[in-house]
Amino acid sequence: MSFFFEVLIGGLLSGVMYALVAIGFVLIYKASGVFNFAQGAMVFFAALTCVGIVDKFGAPMWVAIPVTMVVMIALGLAIEKVVLRPLVNQPEITLFMATIGLAFFIEGLAQLMWGSNVHKLELPIEDVPIAYLMEHYNIIISQFDVTAAAICALMVTALALLFSKTKVGRALRAVADDHQAALAVGIPLQTIWAVVWSVAGLVALVAGLLWGARNGVQFALTLIALKALPVLILGGFTSVPGAIVGGLIIGASEKLAEVYIGPMVGGGIEGWFPYVLALLFLLVRPEGLFGEKIIRRI
């Protein structure tokens, strides 16, 4: 039984990491209706930049992280200016394609700047099992995962506060509800987009640091965008809590399936199981768990 719990909790914690990536998607989708495929590339870019600064210039981590934050904000502003502004009012699929192009560009840029080797990222959190749990309950849970979950919770709270309490947050929600009405009451759409992309860049940085510390900063980081998609489907594209709940469900069920069903069919089902799960789920609720109800009129 303790093995079951170990797998379950491990899955939930890795689900938190998925949720972290998914939040970046949700932020942008909510505010601008852009399905940002480049989020994975942004995660990679952020992590690589941070590591690159440490490696190349020998800067300590506490310098590198703020510098990377500035870089990510600059990147967000640049994307808004160069890519999104000229594409205003295009159909969603065009914007989606543009973000795929953007993903290529960012991946190329990151590797051009910092080389394409695998980098090791050292965070001051050790990846060791928590001794207390191991002794008393015989469950192995990494301290790192728990810290990651805590950071994620902190960030979600911060985002929730930003959305509900600040002026910018109100503007963000207004834009998400209705672009034109928001424009009509004088909310500057483009500023809002720039803000959203910058925030998404910061979220990407956090995700990149945590993922990078876990798996090493390498090109494979771009693929975690694909891990976040079933989370999005499950949780609904427009809901931050949905992204978290979806992440937890996907993380847990994925790990459980891999351990209990995987051996029966030859393993490696982690790649598609979340998608099939999300797909089956969609058949029941086409807008995801927390997504806005889709009302269609003729």
Place this chain on the structure above:
Amino acid sequence: MLYRETGQFKTSYQSDNQIFPIRQDRVAISCLLLFAAVAVPLFASPYMLSAILIPFLIFALAALGLNILTGYAGQLSLGSAAFMAVGAFASFNFIARLPGIPMLAAFVLGGLCAAMVGIVFGLPSLRVRGFYLAASTLATQFFVIWCLTKIPYLTNYSASGVVTVQKMQMFGYEFNSPASKYLLVLAIVAFLTLLAKNMIRSSVGRSWMAIRDMDMAAEVIGFRPLRTKLLAFAVSSFYCGVAGALYAFAYLGTVEPEAYNLDLSFRILFMIIIGGVGSVLGSFLGAAFIVLLPVMLNIFGHFLGLPTNYASNLELMVFGALIIFFLIVEPHGLARLWQIGKEKLRLWPFPH
């Protein structure tokens, strides 16, 4: 002066319904086909044929398949490479397990297998739309490739999972030289393109477009969404399946499931976006663009004498930037440019 329909009167229903209503178009397309079928195999170098023209035609076919689904029926899909894989591996298995089966029949059967898979994975489209659908088509992509790697029966128990496809032959003639392969691919692609064009012009195509433009409204006026959407998935997957089979048999020779990864799906999606969503010509233009672009970038990179590491990353960047650039400059794709050019040409030299 040369390009206009003045004086071409349509005197029968048939002539009113032609694919190319203007005589100049008909002449041009026949010339183009003649050129592609006679002059190209005679004069093009084997490299040109096997590294550029054959993949171009194959990708154009796959893009056409995706365009039927995305451009005409409005269902965004990110799983086209999976359908290609199904087509390729099914054809391989049919030839390996049914000795004496004609090659074309195996391709068709492979395409039909892909169509069946397409129908199964198209079922969610009845409930799910837009990006939710796009993300769920990724399930196809990962599931199919996983099946092909994990089930040894599908790769005929090859130890490495890599499969060497059989030689293409028809009536005892082996397609060995690049030119003969090229001609075979050209014939298949031309035939299927004609078929697709006619399907799109017929009531089937109109029902697809009705569903695309507004599926609820289409349902209200009597189109059956179940049949229409699944038909679109089936036809599209059939085209992708045949393209996949050709990709394996006429281009790669040895295939592994990983050859049909998500990157390929994206490349095909790029083709229709850059070429033009909802346009047959666009599929071809887009395929040409995506096939030629890396070659051009490569040549250009060599020309500048960059180290390969930089060059490959720069290539990635330029590729991404060009896609964004094209979307900004001409969101309707290259096919739209062609249309504008044609309109201009019709009025020239007296535009008023």
